[in-house]
Amino acid sequence: MEITACTAADVALLDLHMGSPGRTSFHARRFARQEAGECTYLVAWLDGRPVGHTEMRWTGCADPRVRAVRPGCPEIGGLAVWPEELRSHGIGTTLVGAAEQLARARDLTVAGIGVAKDNPRAAALYARLGYRPLVDYLDRYSYEDVDGTIRECVDPCAFLVKEPL
């Protein structure tokens, strides 16, 4: 498996293999954020096909409570492995490790991950990787449905941190 930062050409392949609803794919939005210097969008490849991704958000978590409790903490977000049968084979662990490596290369000593309260398996993975609960918060985000409707979501989450990296 190989992990690379997303390129403009990769966005179409991500849409093809790991599609998202709506007219503007979340891969395109993450790539645009990377172009703006706000994040690094990492893609995991197996036999030339994208099988996972994570967004290392240098700007940190948007939630004010998280920012107040731990200022300057980059956030590992948008972590997913697809198709489902490739899960539990270490791809997620490798992606998180690659994001941490990028943070260390910037002389950062901390990284955070937000996890939904109803995702105990992901929480167990992050605990195993050394992430500890910092603060609970509400993750507010919106996405465009297949029919073009904007859906507003609010997910109760825990923000976890690993320090030192």
Ligand SMILES: CC(C)(COP(=O)(O)OP(=O)(O)OC[C@H]1O[C@@H](n2cnc3c(N)ncnc32)[C@H](O)[C@@H]1OP(=O)(O)O)[C@@H](O)C(=O)NCCC(=O)NCCS
């Ligand atoms: C969470 C996720 C990215 C982990 O990637 P992965 O490649 O399966 O992770 P690894 O193989 O390195 O580690 C596996 C561990 O992750 C967790 N996990 C496995 N399958 C999972 C699933 N379907 N959903 C959530 N967590 C899962 C378990 O703790 C698992 O432990 P196990 O290997 O003893 O079964 C992946 O399972 C996934 O894409 N889940 C759906 C999207 C999601 O929940 N993203 C996280 C948002 S915070």
